[in-house]
Amino acid sequence: MRQRIIDRLAELSRPTGEEDLLDVAFPRPRLQVTLRQGVLALAATGVLLLGWLMFRAPDPARQVTSAPVIAVAASTSTGETPLRDPVAETMVVSVVGAVERPGLHELPADSRAADALTVAGVLPGADTRNINLAARLVDGMQLTVPLPGESPPAAGPGAADTPVSLNSATAEQLGSLPGIGAATSAAIITHRAEHGGFSAVGDLVAVPGIGPAKLARLEGLVTL
Incomplete structure (x- = not known):
């Protein structure tokens, strides 16, 4: 029985000549991608996708700052005057007397007498005790700093020395x-x-x- 099985297997494994028909010459592939090239291509694709998503995402800061610009453009197109920001306004005051830089000085709208004297530069020995340094300035005001040995000036138009x-x-x-x-x-x-x-x-x-x-x-x- 064992011999019969061996003979049968030998008969089935004997070449028949039909094996040559299976030897087909397939064309050589035009593009050959190695494993390293595939990994690099996949990584590059991921970087490009991440960059596209970052640039495509809205920027909240840009949205907040762009709204006022649109509002101003709309108001000017209709011939209306845009509202002025009072914080950004300035005023001009005159500082004379014992200062290094007498004359007109431009200051922010919320300045006080001390700010004007700082800009003008008080000379050494000048007496500022009779000047209300906390007085809020108004446009067109004049501050007079007495020279050494000089009496304080009397209150006049626009003077901030004596309320x-x-x-x-x-x-x-x-x-x-x-x-x-x-x-x-x-x-x-x-x-x-x-x-x-x-x-x-x-x-x-x-x-x-x-x-x-x-x-x-x-x-x-x-x-x-």
């Missing part, structure tokens, strides 16, 4: 304030006589001719 008392100042003293003319001075005196004086500087808005803008210019220049 004007709303409850005791004369019409001439009130008229020395910026934006306060003869008519407004008379209205202030009439108002304090009728109401028993001012209890706060903000009460000036009740006087005809004085609004919030003019009251802001008088800040630091008037007292009770």
Whole structure:
């Protein structure tokens, strides 16, 4: 039995001549990609995809800053004047007397007398004790720094040295304030006589001719 199985296997494994038909000459592949080349190509594709996603993602910071620019362009196209930023505004004040750089100086709108003296440069020996360094400046104001041995100047138009008392100042003293003319001075005196004086500087808005803008210019220049 074993011999019969061996003979049968030998018969089945004997060449028949048909094996030559299976020997087909396939064409040589045009492109051969090695394992290293495949890995490099895959890595390059990943880098390109990551870069595309980064540039495509919206930038929140750019979106926030671009909105005001569009609003300004729209307002100018319709002929309207864009609103000015009050923080960015400046004013011009005059500083004279014992300073290194007397004359006109441009300062931010929220500056005080101390800022003007710093820009002008106070000379050594000058007496600034009678100048209210905390007084808020207004456009067109003049500060006078006394020379050594000189008496402090009397309060004049636009002077920030001595605040004007709303409850005791004369019409001439009130008229020395910026934006306060003869008519407004008379209205202030009439108002304090009728109401028993001012209890706060903000009460000036009740006087005809004085609004919030003019009251802001008088800040630091008037007292009770």
